[in-house]
Amino acid sequence: MISTSAQGPSSKRRAPRQAGQSVGMGPLGRSGVVLLTYVLAALELTCLFMQFSIMPYLSRRLGLDSVAFGYQQTVFGVLQLLGGPVFGRFADQHGARAAFTLSFLASSALYLLLAAACIPALPGVALLFASRLPGALMHTLPAAQMVIADLSTPEERPAALGRLGLCFGVGLIFGSLLGGTLSSSCGIQCPVIVALVVTLLGALLSVTCIPASTKGASVHAQTTLPGKPKASVFDLKAITRLLLQPGVLPVFLVKVICGLPIGLFMVMFSIISMDFFRLEAAQAGYLMSFFGVLQMVIQGLVIGRLSSHFSEGALLRASVLVFSVVGLAMALMANVFHFCLLMPGLVFSLCALNVVTDSMLTKAVSTSDTGTMLGLCASVQPLTRTLGPTLGGLLYRSFGVPVFGHVQFAVNFIVLLVLWKQPVPRKMDRAQ
Template structure:
């Protein structure tokens, strides 16, 4: 496919790619995001059971999950700048190769003949470069007009829901019927396929000519991937820092809960792997409904600021109520409010950040 060359507002529209080809590029973004998320949630569904089988307690499990989260946090800005400088094809290929390395190490950790605990912790390291969803958000941002962006990003929530549903179901079902190593091997094969599709089918760059010219102005030095000054300048642009802080402050507890949810299901709710998969599938179904349908409708009737304030308020109320829940039924009652707040927060902040930065920095704004 040829590179994207024309611009449409701040979002970039292809002139070198026909309308039909553009539709295929967008569809491929959704498919790749759904595949990566399905594999990720297959991993989440088996991690506490694998950790318990290797002799790790809840504290050690928390450490290795924290390592994964910290590496994702630190690797996000670097990956975002890599995507902006090297293009969508390189970003997707790198992300899927990193995911493949993670699942390869995880599969080795399942073998009784190898040092499982060391390999389990080593498998967290490639997580620093696993950012397929932000890369998809960058491409959708590049290819959509600003007024269409909230709806386009909300449709990406359908992929998240599909990934949660099928990943959780497959992870619990395959581990129960074929062994705990089976979901990891399936995830490894799927991510290798994703790397091949990324390298062969994704355009080299989805940014328009104006964005590329802006990134390479005459006499302007090319910033490196680890240029902290450039990242700081990006955060200090008007309208970026307040939205970024809201995203981080609200995203930290939700991210911590999602990472530890499998352990909560096993120890607090006393669920088996298949039952935990069913519960996560319910979460994914709600995610599809809210982010794929409800948020898109609300964005057409309310301002982004109003939706952001509503999501923070609902998230705060649900967080307080979760501290009082006693069983899985209480959690199911609270889940619609939790999913609405997460969906609204992610879609609105992503849309506001991409509108506040230049077209050449959409990848960094998604990964920060």
């Protein structure tokens, strides 16, 4: 089922590269570019979570009710869903420097519009909705994943991608903390202005320090063949063609299907924390910080070590198995203490699923298409955010919190049976 071993001439393009064969690394060198990539990802995620922390309060200040707030959240999710694959293709065609710069400039535009929405003399609601539009091009994390995938060997790729979890944890913890602290002490517009300055700094660092391309020299030559027609960034056929390559679609479906149940739960978590767990805002913030710390430790440290001892197929099956067990336990939990006991297993499953599937999918396509593939992967979470408020709200209203555990158990158990019957072939699993 999940075989990505290509046959024929295209397999030559998928031969593993040695790290360091990328072109034009500049004065920073390979290790410096990788380190800067992690820093840029952490900066962008910190700004993003600063924005998330103040959006409900800014929306309420502008007079929006919960329905209108849901609409603007859905708009943001749809734009990111549509923009992810296109941005990934742009990154493949124009290189890492252009991708990072475009993402940070789009982020700067979003925060500039949000800052303008805080000014009483301006039409705040219109500017708030307009600020969602640049979200289609805000994809710093997929750009960072592309650089890491390009500059790492297949063997070290799971650990290298897993370290981005440290960036996510830093962004979640410091972004939420700074957003609340700055808005309380300096006004609700202060976090937005700080985020605007930081993203402009990120754009400057991208232009001056990130190499124009991190692809291998042979790939660079292939994309610049004389007389070869240059494909459009918006060529949807070229984007969807990746999903039809051998072994890609099954892995992608596992990523989407296994991640959907927990995604629905997380979309509804703010309501569940108030109604079911009976948490105050500060207590919910502490719980999310605990989640961020767990993600930093598990994705940044644990997944990398496990990937050096176990195959990607084994880790994928382990993540689905733990998802099933945690789902069964979620159906029985009665309070927030039970949820805290389940959270390590939940975070492990989520991190392992994302890291392993991203690694497998980037190995399944040619090096020239890693950005597009990661852009498709980045669309999975916006898809959940788009469907989640409606579907999750319907399930929660009709059946309560236990239904999320039942759905998670049922879906992942079925996927586990399929994976056990048709496991990942060792040849693809090790990307030999």
